[in-house]
Amino acid sequence: MKVEKDIAKLQKAIDDSSYIVAFTGAGISTGAGIPDFRGKSGIYSTGAYDPYKTFDYQYFLKDPSYFFKFAKDFAGLYEKIIPTEGHKFLARLEEVGKLQALITQNIDGLHQIAGSKNVIEVHGGFTKAHCIDCWKEYGFPWIKKEILKIGELKCTCSGWVKPDIVFFGEAVTGMEEAVQYTRKADLFLVMGSSLTVQPASLLPFLTNGKVVVINMGDVMLPEEKIYLKFDSDIDSIIKKLNV
Ligand SMILES: [Zn+2]
Structure with missing residues (x-):
């Protein structure tokens, strides 16, 4: 064969x-x-998240709730995924x-x-994050705990914390x-x-x-x-x- x-x-x-x-x-x-973001049942095609509100840096600054909704769902996957x-x-x-x-x-x-x-x-990666104001770094245990508990990621300086995923408008x-x-x-x-x-x-x-x-x-x-x-x-x- x-x-x-x-x-x-x-x-x-x-x-x-x-x-x-x-x-x-x-x-x-x-x-x-x-999920494959771009595949047939991916989040871009199913419309579960609007990619331009979810992964756009300028939009994140304006209203991070779209991204945090995705982040909460995504973090939830780690309860069951293995390599x-x-x-x-x-x-x-x-x-x-x-x-x-x-x-x-x-x-x-x-x-x-x-x-x-x-x-x-x-x-980039979802398992590390930085505050967009003071650039403090956060690890995955914190990201997972916070997003699942309160649905958003906020730094001790009160700035938004963004996982290090490359957004539209950011360089690879x-x-x-x-x-x-x-x-x-x-x-x-x-x-x-x-x-x-x-x-x-x-x-x-x-x-x-x-x-x-x-x-x-x-x-x-x-x-x-x-x-x-x-x-x-x-x-x-x-x-x-x-x-
Ligand atoms: Zn900060």
Whole structure:
């Protein structure tokens, strides 16, 4: 079967690599119960939250209640989510010294929960926050407790506290670092991203290494750039690999 052959090819590519860089998107976390913002049942499509009121920095300054409603629901998810096989696989790849960097578009912090250390969150993360007035930093236990208890995040200085998610109108983070790692990669693993959200989606164009894609559905990458493509859920491929 073609897929078995491809899995053997992927196994060999991993075995032969010493500088793997991974790039992950929503698809790696949907299995953990985190909604894909842009997917069919995602929060952008279902209209549960108006993205331009929820994730716009200027709007947040005017009326943060939209964002805090989302934040409360999102924080509530952590009662039941655990990292998927995909998250754990990438943590293992790092532990054995093959994976050098993990670039993610996800804000859920599941890679760190799974044990990954060198994680570059290009869209920021929900598990750390700062006061927008005095810049005091807050950690996840506080964020979770406060938002679930009182429905908003307020600093001791009375300024609003905003989780470090990149909002519309804010620059993505860590791109320079991401580019440096990508240029050195001998294997660039795309997992759970259709590569539609720029600028991070342009990273696969910067590597001379093999590009392997595991994503359900199409990806915005020319075929000649792809060494292997699995149009499949991540866990079913991962569990056939030995790392
Ligand atoms: Zn403050």
